[in-house]
């Protein structure tokens with residue numbers, strides 16, 4: 001080791017000239033390393049530039065570049081006539097400022113974090129060996145692989161490029177969607193449809209472009225929306241409205257409930273998440289009338305519409321909307337593949353244009369490959385064929401789960417029979433902590449979504465999904481879950 005006042009005289013190391021790392025960078029690393037390890041000390045002088053060039057077997061200009069970098073970092077100091085001296089030796093000092101406190105940045109950021117339970121669920125869904133009793137996706141077994149192959153083979157023939165697309169999204173896709181929506185009584189031109197990267201993005205854009213801090217978003221109790229922070233992070237308030245068996249009951253609100261100019265109502269009338277409930281046709285009319293009278297615009301989230309099992313659901317609210325007060329959201333995440341990240345928003349042209357402009361500023365548009373693929377899915381008729389098969393499977397799975405509940409849960413819970421979608425909203429007879437049940441179930445490798453994620457207050461429910469786990473896993477997992485609940489009941 002050199003002593004404090006001495007010069008460094010001998011350097012054995014040479015840079016690797018075959019490496020991709022620039023030579024001067026290698027020299028910077030080598031010298032920094034020597035200093036931070038304590039081999040070279042503060043006050044030591046480096047050999048003159050010419051000597052260094054010889055020792056490292058490089059040009060003098062490379063040495064100049066390396067020394068300049070180390071000087072700018074505050075590690076070395078060069079004085080004319082006195083050579084180059086080491087003036088700092090710890091990384092925190094060498095960096096001249098302490099490293100940024102990232103936690104502080106995170107703590108002060110605008111967007112709220114997911115709840116710890118949701119973060120745990122999001123991570124554990126990817127751990128092998130866990131049975132997912134609540135996941136809101138279609139099972140990999142149900143993914144239409146062969147059809148997808150056909151679709152993807154055809155895409156290159158028609159996708160004239162994979163460049164960015166126009167602000168509202170691929171015209172061909174908007175055109176076929178405009179035709180598709182007529183099946184549901186929605187007559188809207190392609191210019192009133194915005195393609196989004198999943199319907200979650202539509203909510204994000206609405207929060208950015210149409211609302212202001214302090215606005216109130218009304219929604220069903222319980223609701224999928226409560227499991228997100230999309231509106232709360234933008235400073236808006238989420239307020240719950242109770243449901244009865246026919247759907248949301250907005251008349252429970254009264255004037256004091258912030259029904260001001262900038263409020264909105266978000267609803268999932270068809271196979272609601274998490275309750276699976278289907279709003280009746282009469283209630284749809286009542287809701288629209290009430291919202292019209294009270295000038296409360298509606299966001300209708302229709303992500304589960306195509307997954308009907310027993311019979312086609314009533315038409316969407318949007319189909320009865322004569323005054324342009326419904327923004328309609330659709331998605332293929334539940335019916336085909338959430339990984340394609342595609343959804344759409346249909347509404348008045350001025351709104352769609354505005355959201356499209358902000359979308360361009362956010363991500364330059366949803367994946368053009370996905371948009372071409374979905375156009376092909378729809379135009380070829382494969383999407384409809386796939387839905388026929390999917391509905392059949394969902395019916396079998398729903399009936400299997402209902403039968404299992406009937407056999408093992410009769411004494412411990414009650415539940416609804418969904419007419420479509422993915423979910424059964426299981427209500428436990430005793431008021432045990434479903435968050436504790438979540439932990440106990442996890443120790444048995446069962447992943448459940450406790451109702452507290454979706455509710456506005458404490459809750460005795462679990463969201464069961466029959467769409468994801470295999471039939472065998474569903475039965476075994478539910479039997480185990482019934483035993484765990486039974487054990488917890490003994491202490492309540």
Ligand SMILES: Cc1ncc(COP(=O)(O)O)c(C=O)c1O
Nearest residue numbers: 136198199200273303331333343
């Ligand atoms: C009602 C509802 N809307 C939207 C989504 C998310 O859709 P996307 O993947 O299109 O963002 C979900 C997913 O769980 C949902 O349940």
